[in-house]
Amino acid sequence: MEPSPGSRDARPAVTPVAAVLPAGGSGERLGGATPKQFCAVQGRPLVSYTVRAMERISWIADIIVVVSPENIEIMKSIVERYGHKRVTIVKGGITRHRSIFNGLKVFAENKFSNHLLQKPEVVIIHDAVRPFVEEDILSKVVMAAKEHGAAGAIRPLVSTVIASAADGCLDHSLERARYRASEMPQAFLFDIIYEAYRQCTDYDLDYGTECLHLALKYCKTNAKLVEGTADLWKVTYKRDLYAAESIIKDNLSQQVCVITDVKEAVAQVGFLLHECLKSQIKVEAISISLSKNDSYLQNIFSGQCYNFVCVKGNKYAIQETQQLVDMLEKSNIPLLYPVVLILVHLDISENISFSIGMEELTRIKKFAREVKKKNIFVYGLLIQYKDHLLLQETVNSAAALIMALIKDRNPELIGQLLVA
Structure with missing residues (x-):
């Protein structure tokens, strides 16, 4: 695009x-x-x-x-x-x-x-x-x-x-x-x-x-x-x-690529997000194993999309995120316009609530600040998956937050973990 x-x-x-x-x-x-x-x-x-x-x-x-x-x-x-x-x-x-x-x-x-x-x-x-x-x-x-x-x-x-x-x-x-x-x-x-x-x-x-x-x-x-x-x-x-x-913000907010892992819960949330977002923005949905350096990801980043949503499990993996950032940087897309990368984390645990300590939050914010120098804005979004009856409502809230982040492209919110 x-x-x-x-x-x-x-x-x-x-x-x-x-x-x-x-x-x-x-x-x-x-x-x-x-x-x-x-x-x-x-x-x-x-x-x-x-x-x-x-x-x-x-x-x-x-x-x-x-x-x-x-x-x-x-x-x-x-x-x-x-x-x-x-x-x-x-x-x-x-x-x-x-x-x-x-x-x-x-x-x-x-x-x-x-x-x-x-x-x-x-x-x-x-x-x-x-x-x-x-x-x-x-x-x-x-x-x-x-x-x-x-x-x-x-x-x-x-x-x-x-x-x-x-x-x-x-x-x-x-x-x-x-x-x-x-x-x-x-x-x-x-x-x-x-x-x-x-x-x-x-x-x-x-x-x-x-x-x-x-x-x-x-x-x-x-x-x-x-x-x-x-x-x-x-x-x-x-x-x-x-x-x-x-x-410029409006022009950059016309398309989003939703990348999901192949795990069942993650794929389900990715599908629901796709359904929520497609009425507001052009959506390309991809389901692959994020743990692999898949050549298909390279093809995704060779296009002209400036917004990416990556849906993953409840582990905030900096190394995995770095892989996505490296691919984006190699594509040269961030040279032209700021790229939004939203990392969606699922709280799918039954008994132990999803939590990130202050040390982890500090590390995440530091990572986001470094990536910002490459013209990539990294945001975090948490979706509660425990109550299946409320999942659709939660995904609706997540979709609204995703659209707001894409349209606003606010550098002050990078590294934040928002809760849907």
Whole structure:
């Protein structure tokens, strides 16, 4: 599963295509010392999500990220940490347009790169702080740019635009139905947008904001406008970061894999959990011997699921859990997004109640803290199995807790043993 996957039906018949992501903003409107593109969302910098949205599209050959000089090393560390591919980092200019121009120069001038990249037929320009762009809209603007020379996504205006007079009173308003908000992504035939920037005046380079306008002004290219989707919005204010985090959490909470041991009691609880969860989330249920290094587990972790529920007996086995963590780490899934691993323990004893001493709880919490460094959130959940008549009710409560943990992905609760 890849959060917010784009449509794979329409691929542009253009090769190669490159993307330039301006990421040199200071984030003044966001507030705080960290530029918005480097603010963490679910523990991961915002710019990393946008780069990932581009690199998972096979027909984008090169991704140019343009950052301010003081943030080049930060961006390099992000690329290395999250294993981003096909990325070239370029030093930005003092304005947005100068930064984009620097990004384009990588394909034409040796002084901006150690080597010339292959010049693309079409180049996409997309803000690094618009992380939810999908393949479908990217494909549409690329194909439109190939035909018309330039293209850009648009959205209906939410509010009416008004103009004020010199005295601060209303001068006039625009008829909202006739106008649209210009969004990203935008795409251009490379030769057109590069030539537009080459001819651009210093005034436009310093004060202009619209790339489509430059193509029209300097190259007489009328851009094709493509209706965009609601998720193309730009992270501008602090509240937008919270909205972005909510969207990412929702995208990560669409699927869960329930892994159960082959023991009868464990398998029964696993089945009941599957039945409870499937009305709320897509569930894949697997029943195997957890004590074995089963190759089937490797296949499970080779997918794109970010939530795992492991149902086991009443023994809290760190070694067994470590095996699951190691497989997850080898899969590289946690490099992209935080993974939730919920360990469900059954109290199936008849006379001796399930209990964990303080020393064991401390060891569990320490283990969870260490695993968190690998971007894996480990939670514990205890199900009482003694009263078979109440088992379904208990499993219902457990399912509700599992959904809450998956949706909230709260790092403060890692290592806790919750009771259903």
